[in-house]
Amino acid sequence: MATVSPAVTGGPAAGLDPAYRNGLKAALMFGPIASDIAEAERIFDRTLAPHKGPFGPLVEHLRHYRGKRLRPALLLLTAEACGGVAPAHHTLAAAMEMIHTATLVHDDVLDEADVRRHAPTFRAGWGNKVSILLGDMLFTHAFHLTSTVDGRACQITGEVTNRVCAGELRQVTERGNLELSEADYFAVIDGKTAALTECCGRLGALYAGASEEVAAKMASYGRSVGLAFQIADDLLDLTGTEEAAGKTLGTDLEQQKLTLPVIHCLNRLPAGEAAKLRDLIRAGGEGLGARVLQALEKTQSVTYAKRRAEELSRSARQELECLPRGDARSILEAVTEWSIRREK
Amino acid sequence: MATVSPAVTGGPAAGLDPAYRNGLKAALMFGPIASDIAEAERIFDRTLAPHKGPFGPLVEHLRHYRGKRLRPALLLLTAEACGGVAPAHHTLAAAMEMIHTATLVHDDVLDEADVRRHAPTFRAGWGNKVSILLGDMLFTHAFHLTSTVDGRACQITGEVTNRVCAGELRQVTERGNLELSEADYFAVIDGKTAALTECCGRLGALYAGASEEVAAKMASYGRSVGLAFQIADDLLDLTGTEEAAGKTLGTDLEQQKLTLPVIHCLNRLPAGEAAKLRDLIRAGGEGLGARVLQALEKTQSVTYAKRRAEELSRSARQELECLPRGDARSILEAVTEWSIRREK
Numbered sequence: 001m002a003t004v005s006p007a008v009t010g011g012p013a014a015g016l017d018p019a020y021r022n023g024l025k026a027a028l029m030f031g032p033i034a035s036d037i038a039e040a041e042r043i044f045d046r047t048l049a050p051h052k053g054p055f056g057p058l059v060e061h062l063r064h065y066r067g068k069r070l071r072p073a074l075l076l077l078t079a080e081a082c083g084g085v086a087p088a089h090h091t092l093a094a095a096m097e098m099i100h101t102a103t104l105v106h107d108d109v110l111d112e113a114d115v116r117r118h119a120p121t122f123r124a125g126w127g128n129k130v131s132i133l134l135g136d137m138l139f140t141h142a143f144h145l146t147s148t149v150d151g152r153a154c155q156i157t158g159e160v161t162n163r164v165c166a167g168e169l170r171q172v173t174e175r176g177n178l179e180l181s182e183a184d185y186f187a188v189i190d191g192k193t194a195a196l197t198e199c200c201g202r203l204g205a206l207y208a209g210a211s212e213e214v215a216a217k218m219a220s221y222g223r224s225v226g227l228a229f230q231i232a233d234d235l236l237d238l239t240g241t242e243e244a245a246g247k248t249l250g251t252d253l254e255q256q257k258l259t260l261p262v263i264h265c266l267n268r269l270p271a272g273e274a275a276k277l278r279d280l281i282r283a284g285g286e287g288l289g290a291r292v293l294q295a296l297e298k299t300q301s302v303t304y305a306k307r308r309a310e311e312l313s314r315s316a317r318q319e320l321e322c323l324p325r326g327d328a329r330s331i332l333e334a335v336t337e338w339s340i341r342r343e344k
Numbered sequence: 345m346a347t348v349s350p351a352v353t354g355g356p357a358a359g360l361d362p363a364y365r366n367g368l369k370a371a372l373m374f375g376p377i378a379s380d381i382a383e384a385e386r387i388f389d390r391t392l393a394p395h396k397g398p399f400g401p402l403v404e405h406l407r408h409y410r411g412k413r414l415r416p417a418l419l420l421l422t423a424e425a426c427g428g429v430a431p432a433h434h435t436l437a438a439a440m441e442m443i444h445t446a447t448l449v450h451d452d453v454l455d456e457a458d459v460r461r462h463a464p465t466f467r468a469g470w471g472n473k474v475s476i477l478l479g480d481m482l483f484t485h486a487f488h489l490t491s492t493v494d495g496r497a498c499q500i501t502g503e504v505t506n507r508v509c510a511g512e513l514r515q516v517t518e519r520g521n522l523e524l525s526e527a528d529y530f531a532v533i534d535g536k537t538a539a540l541t542e543c544c545g546r547l548g549a550l551y552a553g554a555s556e557e558v559a560a561k562m563a564s565y566g567r568s569v570g571l572a573f574q575i576a577d578d579l580l581d582l583t584g585t586e587e588a589a590g591k592t593l594g595t596d597l598e599q600q601k602l603t604l605p606v607i608h609c610l611n612r613l614p615a616g617e618a619a620k621l622r623d624l625i626r627a628g629g630e631g632l633g634a635r636v637l638q639a640l641e642k643t644q645s646v647t648y649a650k651r652r653a654e655e656l657s658r659s660a661r662q663e664l665e666c667l668p669r670g671d672a673r674s675i676l677e678a679v680t681e682w683s684i685r686r687e688k
Contacts, residue, residue: 130513
């Protein structure tokens with residue numbers, strides 16, 4: 001296996017505002033759903049435990065892929081706010097995290113990424129072939145987990161993963177399309193990110209006995225948080241530092257994958273300059289990031305993307321107004337802030 | 345997209361016994377389940393139809409991956425023999441074929457194969473990245489299809505795909521292990537092939553209202569047919585011709601993937617000769633196939649592997665004795681023969 005280079009072991013504290021990060025972590029991990037998150041993690045581990053025999057180091061390495069627990073936290077907090085967490089929620093939270101992990105493992109193959117969360121990716125350690133099959137295995141275990149709940153959960157999960165995969169496929173087939181529109185961009189991130197957070201909101205509410213109306217609002221909350229989060233993540237790829245992010249950055253431009261600020265910039269620049277910028281992106285190479293950042297500055301495109309993320313964050317917050325006040329709702333509100341202010 | 349070279353467009357008739365092939369095709373396609381197979385195909389197509397917009401050529405190319413329809417045929421014939429085909433069977437047959445197709449698309453990435461069924465693979469035409477995501481999409485659509493039946497179908501399907509993926513992963517992690525035992529080999533093919541045919545037998549019986557006892561026998565039938573089929577397929581990779589098989593052959597040895605005859609041979613050869621053969625396999629290169637075939641001849645290992653496949657085929661046939669006599673049972677019996685006599 002590839003060893004972890006010192007350059008990527010700076011630790012999670014590097015470059016972050018510790019108060020903010022710890023505050024969120026505490027809120028998520030030690031708030032009203034701390035024991036529920038722990039139970040979802042036990043289910044995640046127990047599900048894969050039978051594979052420890054033949055694939056011990058692989059299963060062990062999965063812990064490096066477990067980061068923010070955003071999806072299980074959203075599902076469990078929504079459940080808590082909508083009437084209370086039930087055993088089905090723990091299983092579904094584990095399944096959602098497993099689906100997310102499956103997409104990460106495959107994403108690393110697609111992005112040829114070697115580092116994630118300060119650790120080598122499966123791809124770096126075991127190669128693409130093992131990564132493909134491990135991702136498949138995580139997908140199927142997630143579906144099997146869901147099937148232990150009931151048929152409706154399977155249907156909702158099946159629908160959402162259909163959307164996730166279509167979004168991911170669209171992203172790959174749109175690579176190199178330097179005429180990508182904002183609408184196309186939103187179609188991609190709707191699938192690859194927002195579909196799953198939307199599903200977490202819906203499942204959390206439905207299995208807590210919420211009405212279809214409340215479940216729709218929680219689904220919309222999850223979708224907006226997911227979109228905002230992805231816009232922020234894409235900004236990070238352009239403007240962040242690898243040390244703080246704990247993963248390879250700048251890959252979007254390198255792979256000619258246009259994200260919101262770049263699309264906005266290309267639309268705002270005079271035609272001649274936009275054509276030049278497209279040529280630069282097409283040519284790639286050293287210094288491309290800095291050149292693109294200059295152009296983004298000129299058209300205020302980072303500001304624009306931040307504003308779009310803030311609008312989504314606000315709209316997510318509004319959906320929460322139907323919920324009773326309490327800790328769970330407060331944390332869901334905090335998540336709308338965090339999703340756009342995150343630095344990793 | 346890669347063009348199809350004339351070398352691989354010899355057509356399906358090349359090198360086969362047309363009477364046998366057409367007889368089987370007729371039996372499968374125009375026998376008592378002809379209209380059911382057609383309905384399962386319509387469901388398969390309808391499921392992917394919404395993707396024709398963004399991914400038209402991809403969805404279109406899937407027809408090259410639809411070959412023998414062994415899995416839907418097994419499921420529908422079992423259903424017919426156990427009491428009659430119901431709408432759930434059509435959906436489940438489409439889902440099983442979709443799972444199988446997903447594994448083929450990913451297998452082509454793992455095997456770096458450029459030709460399948462006389463046509464270029466997705467990998468050859470669109471690259472590995474698109475192939476990975478297309479495979480994922482087929483998996484999730486299959487699960488979603490299953491969820492339109494009921495929770496039990498999802499559970500059975502989830503269990504079987506867990507086994508399929510574990511078998512595939514084991515196969516990849518065992519590559520280059522030239523000490524692989526027969527038990528290891530059977531563990532791999534149990535997962536990668538027999539789990540799904542077993543599932544087809546079980547689902548066919550259960551959703552026709554068969555008793556658990558009959559369903560267990562049909563599952564065992566499917567498993568044995570799958571194992572026999574895979575042994576025959578692995579033999580084909582060693583002894584067949586690419587023209588007849590319509591796909592790249594010799595990949596197992598090239599990838600240091602030991603199959604039954606080679607394992608038997610290595611166990612039977614005197615230690616010194618076995619060590620030499622392992623060195624040859626490790627070194628790879630031109631002429632390896634011919635050298636291995638010489639060694640297999642010496643230890644009668646092709647004969648041995650054929651015998652093992654025949655035993656499984658007989659054992660599958662015995663499981664059918666609990667069924668009422670009729671066309672469906674007769675074809676299921678014929679499938680046990682065909683699984684080991686197939687040339688492609």
